[in-house]
Amino acid sequence: MARTPSLRKLRYFVAVAESGKVTQAAVDLNVSQSSITTGVREIEEELGVKLFDRQAQGMLLTREGTRFLQQVRHVFQAVDEAFDSTRVHSPTLTGRLELAMSYTVAGYFLPPLLAQFQRRYPGVEVRLHEAPRPVIQAGLKNATFDLAIMLVSNLEPDTPLETHLLIRSPRRLWVGSHHPLLERRQVGLEDVAQEPYIMLNVDEAEQTALKYWAPSGLAPRTLFSTSSVEAVRSLVANGAGISILSDMVYRPWSLEGRRIEHIDLSDPIPTMDVGLAWDAGRGLTPTAQAFHDALIEAMAVG
Template identity: 85%
Template sequence: MARSPSLRKLRYFVAVAESGKVTQAAVDLNVSQSSITTGVREIEDELGVKLFDRQAQGMVLTREGTRFLDRVRHVFQAVDEAFDSTRVHSPTLEGRLDLAMSYTVAGYFLPPLLAQFQRRYPGVTVRLHEASRPTIQAGLLGGRFDLAIMLISNLEPGAPLAQHLLIRSPRRLWVASHHPLHGRRDVGLADVAREPYIMLNVDEAEQTALRYWAPSGLGPQTLFSTSSVEAVRSLVASGSGVSILSDMVYRPWSLEGRRIEHIDLADPIPTMDVGFAWDRKRALSPPAQAFRDALIEAMAAG
C-alpha cells in the first residue's frame, strides 16, 4: 500500500508552490533547503506525477501540480476545522466586537483567522469595518472600534495607541519572469528608477514608497497608480512595469496565468508590519481580549 505524504511534506509543497523558489520556502518555514527538496521529491514519487517544472528562474507548477495544490489547500482547511471543532470552546463568552481593519489586512491576512475565531466563539458577534489609518485611529480613540488589525508600521510616532506586532512582511521588487532585472545580482533602487513603475496607492503605500525612495535622491517613474493589487500583478506580469510590494500580497501568478518573480533589493526597504492597535487608556472588552489572544495563538502555531 502506498504511504500518504505527511502534513509536513505537504506544507513544504505549498510553500514552494506559493513562492516559486526552494530557497524562499526554506526561509519561510525555517528549515533547510535539502529538507524542502527531499520532501517535494518524495511527494512526487508517491504520487507518480511531476508537480513542478524546475527552471533556472525557479519552480513552476505543472498542470497536475496546480490541481494538487488546490486539493492540498482543502486538506489544510479541513484540518483547521477539525481542530477548531474539537477544542474546548467558550460558549459562555458572548458580546459584540467592533473590529476595524485596513484594506490589505481585509484582503490578504484576516479571513482565515477570523473564521477560526468565529468557530471557537460562536456567541461573539463580530462587526467588521474597513477603513483608512486616520479613520481607524480616530475610531479607536473615540470608542467606535474596540480593536483594529492594521499596518502598524504606518502609525505616526507617538500615536496614543497600544500596539502588538503580529508579522513583519518584507518588501521586494516584483518583475515579470522575462524581465532583464530578473536573475541579476545587486539590484537596487537606481536600477528600479530606470523602469516604468506600477504604484499601488492603498493603505498609504504610495506615501510609504516615497519615504524609502527619498534617501537615494531618486524616485519611481510611475506609469500607473492604482488601488487594485490585481491590476499591479497583471501589469507587472505582462512586462509593462515593475513594483515594490510586500510578500504578504505576493502571488507568483497573475489572473492571466503569467509568472511574477520577486527580487531582494540591495537598498534597505522597510518591512510592512501588521499588528493590533487599541486605545491604551481603555481596557479591552472580553470579546476583544479573546480575539487578540486567539490570533496571537494562531500566529504562534504557524
C-alpha cells in the same frame, strides 16, 4: 500505491511557497534547511510533478505548484475546522466585537483567521469595518472600534496605541516572466528607476514607497497609480511596468494566467508589518481579548 505526504512536509511546502526561499522557510519553522529541501523534494517525487522553479532569486511556484498550494491550504483549513469542532468552546462568551481593518488586511490576511474565530466563539457577533489608518486610529481612541488588524509599520512611533506584531512581510520587486532584470545578478533601486513603475496607492503604499526611495536620491518613474492589486498584477505580468510590493499580496499568476516573478533588491526595503492594535488607555474588552488571544495562537501554530 503512492504515499500521502505528511502534514509536516506539507507545512514545509507552504512555508517555501509563501517565503520563496528555503532559508526563510527554515527560520520560520525552526527546522534545518536540509529538512525543508528533503521534504519538498519528496512531495514532488510522490506527486510526480515539479512544484517549484529553482532560480537564483529563490523558489518560484510552477503552475502545478500554485494549484497544489491552493489544495494544501484547503487541507489545513479542514484540519483547523476538525479541531475547532471538537475542542471545548466558550459558550459563555457572548457580545459584540467592533473589529477594524485596513484594505490589505481585509483582502489578503484576515478571512481564514476570522472564520476560525467565529467557529470557536459562535456567541460573539463580529462587526467588520474597513478603514484607512487615520480613521482606525481615531476609532480606537473614541471606542468606535474595540480592536484593529492593520499595517502597524505605518504607525508613527509616538502613537498612543498598544500593538502586537503578527507577521513581517518582505517587499520584493515584481516583474514579468521575461523581463531583462531577471538576468541581472543584482538589482537595486537605481535599476528600478529606469523602468516604468506601477504604483499601488492603498494602505499608504505610495507614501511608504517614497520614504524608502528617498535615501537613494531616486524616485520611481510612475506610469500608473492604482488602488487595485489585481491591476498591478496584470500590468506587471503583461510587461507594462514593474512594482515593489509585499509577499503577502504576491501571487505568481495574473488573472489572465501570465507569470509574475519577484526579485530581492540589493537596497534596504522595509517589511510590511501586520499586527493587532488597540487603545492603550482603555485596554481590551472580553471579546477583543478573546480575538487577540485566538489570533496569536493561530499565527503561532500556522
